[in-house]
Amino acid sequence: MAIREIVEFPDPRLRTKAQPVVAFDAELRQLVADMFETMYDAPGIGLAATQVDVHRQLLVLDVSEEKNAPMVIINPRIVSREGSQVYQEGCLSVPGIFADVERADRIRVEAHDVDGKEVVIEADGLLAVCIQHEMDHLTGKLFVDYLSPLKRELVRKKLAKQRRHAEPAAAGA
Numbered sequence: 001m002a003i004r005e006i007v008e009f010p011d012p013r014l015r016t017k018a019q020p021v022v023a024f025d026a027e028l029r030q031l032v033a034d035m036f037e038t039m040y041d042a043p044g045i046g047l048a049a050t051q052v053d054v055h056r057q058l059l060v061l062d063v064s065e066e067k068n069a070p071m072v073i074i075n076p077r078i079v080s081r082e083g084s085q086v087y088q089e090g091c092l093s094v095p096g097i098f099a100d101v102e103r104a105d106r107i108r109v110e111a112h113d114v115d116g117k118e119v120v121i122e123a124d125g126l127l128a129v130c131i132q133h134e135m136d137h138l139t140g141k142l143f144v145d146y147l148s149p150l151k152r153e154l155v156r157k158k159l160a161k162q163r164r165h166a167e168p169a170a171a172g173a
């Protein structure tokens, strides 16, 4: 297993549309293992393949407190959505930024598991938020896209400033 580099906003690679996974093979299992390691290390509750610069329709998630409920969702499709909820979201590709986003409260998702078997996932609450957030990544969309252009520009500036300040520490590591 290996920790992969997480691509950060406003890197244009985050705008790439992911292609469906067609080969459920050893390479896919390796990618899934690496994505879990990267997500738990960050730490985060979800990671889309797009964020590690692999443009395939694959998500890993674990929204449990104990970090013992890993989920792999491949080629997901939302087939129904109900209600709405507002949750303060963050993103490993937009570090240190949090903002309220409105999404469906309950969703039903058809997807594949890591063996290529078809699965149906019913999700609500935080899991529903997380799946919708990660699925956005697969279409090149980020949670900051839901903000006003002015707010998004502020986010861009704040991140640029954070990076400048982080450089000496990173160079010494």
Ligand code: ZN
Residues within 6 Å of the ligand: 090, 091, 092, 093, 133, 134, 137
């Ligand atoms: Zn994200």
